[in-house]
Amino acid sequence: MNREQLDHVVRAVTEVVPGEDVLIIGSQAVLAQVDESDLPTEATRSIEADIAFFDDPDDSKADKVDGAIGELSKFHQTFGYYGQGVSVGTATLPAQWRDRLVRLEPTSAWSPVWCLEIHDCVVSKLVANRQKDREYAAALLAGGIVTGETLSGRVDELPDSVPTAKRELIRAWIAREAAEAS
Numbered sequence: 001m002n003r004e005q006l007d008h009v010v011r012a013v014t015e016v017v018p019g020e021d022v023l024i025i026g027s028q029a030v031l032a033q034v035d036e037s038d039l040p041t042e043a044t045r046s047i048e049a050d051i052a053f054f055d056d057p058d059d060s061k062a063d064k065v066d067g068a069i070g071e072l073s074k075f076h077q078t079f080g081y082y083g084q085g086v087s088v089g090t091a092t093l094p095a096q097w098r099d100r101l102v103r104l105e106p107t108s109a110w111s112p113v114w115c116l117e118i119h120d121c122v123v124s125k126l127v128a129n130r131q132k133d134r135e136y137a138a139a140l141l142a143g144g145i146v147t148g149e150t151l152s153g154r155v156d157e158l159p160d161s162v163p164t165a166k167r168e169l170i171r172a173w174i175a176r177e178a179a180e181a182s
Contacts, residue, residue: 001028001031001044001046001047001048001049001081002031002036002044003031003036005079005081006024006028006031006049006104007108008079009049009051009069009081009082009083010022010024010049010051010083010104010113011108011110012068012069012075012083013051013065013069013083014110014111014113015110016064016065016068016069017053017061017064017065018110018111019110019111020053020054020055020061020111021053021054021111021112021113021114022051022052022053022111022112022113022114023051023052023053023054023088023101023113023114023115023116024049024050024051024104024113024114024115024116025050025051025052025086025088025090025091025116025121025124026046026048026049026050026084026086026091026121027043027046027050027121027125027136028046028048028049028050028115029102029115029116029117029118029121030043030115030118030121030140030145031044031104031115032102032103032104032105032113032115033102033115033117033118034118034145038143038145039143039145040139040140040142040143041139042135042136042138042139042140043136043139043140043143043145046132047080047081047082048071048081048082048083048084049081049082049083049084050084050086050090051065051083051084051085051086052085052086052087052088052090053088054088056087056088059085059087061085062085062086062087063085064085065083065084065085066084066085069082069083070082070083070084070085071084091116091121091124091127091128092124092127092128092158092159092161092162093116093120093123093124093158094120094123094154094155094156094157094158095157095158095159096157097116097117097120100116100117100120101114101115101116101117102114102115102116102117103115118140118145118146119146119147119150119151119154120154122136122137122140122146122151123151123154123155123158123170125137126151126155126170126173126174127158127162127166127170134173137151137177138177138181141174141177141178141181142177142180142181144181147178148174148175148177148178148181149178151174151178152171152174152175155167155170155171155174
C-alpha cells in the first residue's frame with residue numbers, strides 16, 4: 001500500500017465512523033514517518049491497513065470498518081486494498097506508546113489520524129512473530145529506518161504479559177539482524 005492508497009482508506013474510515021480519532025496500528029504506520037520512495041518493498045507490500053479506535057470497547061467501530069471497507073468488501077474488490085478494523089489490544093505494545101504516536105499529515109480524512117511510532121510498531125510485530133512481520137522488521141533494520149538499539153530498548157518496555165524468554169528471543173533476533181544490516 002502506498003501513501004495515496006492509505007489516505008484513501010482513512011478517508012473512507014472517517015466516513016464510516018465519523019468524528020473519531022483513527023489509529024493506524026499495523027505496518028502502514030511507517031507511511032506517516034518515511035517517504036514511500038525511501039521504503040523497501042517489504043514495508044509497502046501489504047494491501048491492508050489495520051485501523052483501530054481509541055474508544056471502541058466492544059469493537060463495534062472496528063466491525064463497521066470491516067463491513068464497509070474490509071477484506072472482500074466492495075471497496076476491496078474495487079480498489080485492491082482495504083481497511084481492517086482491529087482492536088487497540090490487537091498489538092502488544094511497549095509502555096508509553098501513546099506518547100510517541102505520529103500524526104498522519106496531510107490527509108483528507110475528516111478526523112485526526114494517528115500512527116504508531118515505527119519502533120513501537122516493529123516491536124509489536126516481533127512479538128507477533130509471523131514470517132511477514134520478521135521480514136518487515138528486517139527490511140526496516142537493513143534500510144536504517146529503525147535501529148537495533150531503540151528496538152531493544154522498546155522490548156524492555158513491553159508489558160509483563162510477554163514472558164522473559166520471549167523478550168530474550170526478540171532481543172537476540174534484533175541483535176542478529178542489526179549486525180547483518182551493518
